[in-house]
Amino acid sequence: MWLFSQHGFFSAVQNYNNPHLIHVRSNFRGDLERLCFAHGIKPQVFVIKGSEYPFRMDFPRDIWGEVIKREGVQINYSKFQASVQDGTKRDKAYSEIASVLHKYQD
Numbered sequence: 001m002w003l004f005s006q007h008g009f010f011s012a013v014q015n016y017n018n019p020h021l022i023h024v025r026s027n028f029r030g031d032l033e034r035l036c037f038a039h040g041i042k043p044q045v046f047v048i049k050g051s052e053y054p055f056r057m058d059f060p061r062d063i064w065g066e067v068i069k070r071e072g073v074q075i076n077y078s079k080f081q082a083s084v085q086d087g088t089k090r091d092k093a094y095s096e097i098a099s100v101l102h103k104y105q106d
Contacts, residue, residue, distance in 0.1 A: 004094065005071050006084055007035040011053055012064065022064040025053030028090050032057050039067050 003010045008031025015021035036043040077083035
């Protein structure tokens with residue numbers, strides 16, 4: 001699952017060793033911490049340098065489900081891309097992703 005939110009971009013998969021955990025990964029330093037702080041979770045991020053998603057954290061499935069639910073009900077914008085524009089590399093990445101998806105839409 002890919003999640004684009006105002007807190008960052010995340011790739012979530014089942015933990016390889018424990019099916020009760022969701023392994024959440026990010027490309028950008030600080031995204032996981034921002035997400036955790038927004039939801040009252042103590043961040044426990046670890047780094048795997050040189051990997052596709054270097055910043056990682058495991059969440060119990062029920063906690064991850066609550067995070068996703070709260071992210072959805074807390075939407076307070078009419079245009080996502082405008083709500084995340086902050087001049088950072090992540091902002092540029094979001095814009096490029098939106099452009100590529102638009103290019104290939106049916």
